[in-house]
Amino acid sequence: xxxxxxxxxxxxxxxxxxxxxxxxxxxxxxxxxxxxxxxxxxxxxxxxxxxxxxxxxxxxxxxxxxxxxxxxxxxxxxxxxxxxxxxxxxxxxxxxxxxxxxxxxxxxxxxxxxxxxxxxxxxxxxxxxxxxxxxxxxxxxxxxxxxxxxxxxxxxxxxxxxxxxxxxxxxxxxxxxxxxxxxxxxxxxxxxxxxxxxxxxxxxxxxxxxxxxxxxxxxxxxxxxxxxxxxxxxxxxxxxxxxxxxxxxxxxxxxxxxxxxxxxxxxxxxxxxxxxxxxxxx
Numbered sequence: 001x002x003x004x005x006x007x008x009x010x011x012x013x014x015x016x017x018x019x020x021x022x023x024x025x026x027x028x029x030x031x032x033x034x035x036x037x038x039x040x041x042x043x044x045x046x047x048x049x050x051x052x053x054x055x056x057x058x059x060x061x062x063x064x065x066x067x068x069x070x071x072x073x074x075x076x077x078x079x080x081x082x083x084x085x086x087x088x089x090x091x092x093x094x095x096x097x098x099x100x101x102x103x104x105x106x107x108x109x110x111x112x113x114x115x116x117x118x119x120x121x122x123x124x125x126x127x128x129x130x131x132x133x134x135x136x137x138x139x140x141x142x143x144x145x146x147x148x149x150x151x152x153x154x155x156x157x158x159x160x161x162x163x164x165x166x167x168x169x170x171x172x173x174x175x176x177x178x179x180x181x182x183x184x185x186x187x188x189x190x191x192x193x194x195x196x197x198x199x200x201x202x203x204x205x206x207x208x209x210x211x212x213x214x215x216x217x218x219x220x221x222x223x224x225x226x227x228x229x230x231x232x233x234x235x236x237x238x239x240x241x242x243x244x245x246x247x248x249x250x251x252x253x254x255x256x257x258x259x260x261x262x263x264x265x266x267x268x269x270x271x272x273x274x275x276x277x278x279x280x281x282x
Contacts, residue, residue, distance in 0.1 A: 030118035031057035031110045044136040045167060049095045055110050056089050063111040064165045066093030071103035089204050100167045105130045135167040143230045143243035145257030147272050148223030148250045157212035159222040160230050161275060164202035167260040172200040174235035209275045225251045
């Protein structure tokens with residue numbers, strides 16, 4: 001009987017020790033980070049990037065942070081990652097939009113209930129995941145500057161400057177171009193037609209000028225020095241750019257436009273900057 005009790009006791013001790021070893025092996029250690037991905041894979045400058053990762057830890061995660069920065073700077077910005085209720089063990093964090101051609105670097109740090117840290121990539125922040133921001137396909141054009149005090153002929157005509165604030169070239173073929181006078185007559189028996197533009201390619205962050213004489217073809221209107229407005233519609237008839245100067249007097253060879261380019265700040269310029277940036281105009 002004594003021998004049987006001794007054997008049972010020894011077996012119980014072995015089971016307790018084995019169980020403790022298994023528990024130590026399972027529960028003591030950092031969290032696991034896997035399946036890290038970014039969406040979209042090739043972001044445009046107008047797009048945020050959602051970083052998604054599978055984070056597992058049997059005891060529980062107390063903190064999951066996403067660190068990101070532009071490659072040319074030293075300091076990371078940290079954002080909290082949140083767990084997805086719809087997908088077990090999946091966590092997400094968002095990196096905001098950055099400009100075209102910027103290289104964005106990031107890593108993930110997870111702290112579990114045992115205060116142990118896990119990193120992705122494993123030797124972050126020395127090693128980092130990264131992506132490069134591509135050009136946005138969003139079209140942004142502005143009526144950037146107007147010169148209404150021209151000669152009303154080919155010598156020194158009225159003109160309108162259009163600025164392409166997009167990151168891609170924009171072709172104005174099929175766009176509609178008209179002033180306040182034409183807008184007022186629309187829908188009347190004596191309405192004046194909108195001008196339909198031909199192929200005019202504006203480079204990214206570039207300018208083009210449309211005058212009362214353009215490539216030898218007269219436009220159907222001139223601008224008023226006592227006030228007017230300009231409108232541009234895309235080929236679908238959607239208004240995409242306008243500049244209202246109905247209460248602005250531009251006599252004396254002054255122009256009126258946006259400073260800086262593409263902004264909502266409007267002013268008179270004593271010296272016109274035809275076809276070039278308004279940023280240094282006066």
